[in-house]
Amino acid sequence: MKVIVVAGTRPNFMKVAPLMWELARRPAVEPFLIHTGQHYDQRMSRLFFEELNIPSPDVDLGVGSGTHASQTAEVLKRIEPVLVDWKPDVVMVVGDVNSTLAAALAAVKLGIPVAHVEAGLRSFDRTMPEEINRILTDAISRFLFVSERSGVENLRREGISGEQVVLVGNVMIDTLLACRRRSEGSPILADLGLSSRPYAVLTLHRPANVENPNVFRGLMEAIERLGQALPIVFPVHPRTRAVLDGTRATSNHNLILTEPLGYLDFMKLLANARLVLTDSGGIQEETTVLGVACVTLRENTERPVTVEQGTNVLAGLEPKRIVAAGLDALERPLRQERIPELWDGQAAGRIVDVLTADSAHVL
Incomplete structure (x- = not known):
């Protein structure tokens, strides 16, 4: 099963790290990492790859800075030939940045299933560019991996429910717990x-x-x-x-x-x-x-x-x-709150379990 994982910005790197670790452990999966280059310098990008043991990207699109329109357009233009050449079974996107939406849109127009990690989150403020990216990415994704219960309810209200919506926990917390020591x-x-x-x-x-x-x-x-x-x-x-x-x-x-x-x-x-x-x-x-x-x-x-x-x-x-x-x-003294449901460091494993279990349908 060929899985392309797409990352573009500093917050993405903490989310793709445990996914890449988990994919590497699965012999039936061939992972391929694309860095769009939305964040690109040492402190905002390369240092995170080094510290989080993320493999070097197979492709760096080198998109760089720009307006929302130009970034989205450049990712669309530059990622399409990679998808056509590599022919993945799934494209996995994370979070809510311009790279997320652009990669998902390019994939779905080529008939490639999209998996959105951190699906269903909503601020209900459409003046936020991230909110637009979240809504549109969820609308075109085949797999919707949700980090908290509110995401499941938000998607249900938008008419998205059933087996494609899965509460898996939080991949950022996977990284936090793995790197705590x-x-x-x-x-x-x-x-x-x-x-x-x-x-x-x-x-x-x-x-x-x-x-x-x-x-x-x-x-x-x-x-x-x-x-x-x-x-x-x-x-x-x-x-x-x-x-x-x-x-x-x-x-x-x-x-x-x-x-x-x-x-x-x-x-x-x-x-x-x-x-x-x-x-x-x-x-x-x-x-x-x-x-x-x-x-x-x-x-x-x-x-x-x-x-x-x-x-x-x-x-x-x-x-x-x-x-x-x-x-x-x-x-106030700090309260000892309980950790949210499934924020236990195992979210990436659950995500890959779903993808591999569903691989017969995807392929």
């Missing part, structure tokens, strides 16, 4: 002088947050006020760096700016944080499993299980609400 060996806390001090972690990358000057200014105002309570480590995404430089945030002594971190360093930083402030979907999931208080800098989340069972609080974008949520989290 190695990440504890990271020297990042000592390097930042935080070995014996409480600290918070901040991540910001969504265009709606960093490219709107009024929104970004308000977020930085809230971060400055929370920084009076404890230092805040801020690994800066390249998109955010472009708007951060020249602002007074760069001279805030309580805000520790770093370059984007590798997976092991970042997991060590996250696991030992007193508080995390983020607009990332995946970090909401990781903090839930790690038992770390998370304040999400968005008005919605496509991962409601992190709010229902985890430590995640939706604070929105209003500075006073963010500060109040952060201070409240710091005052």
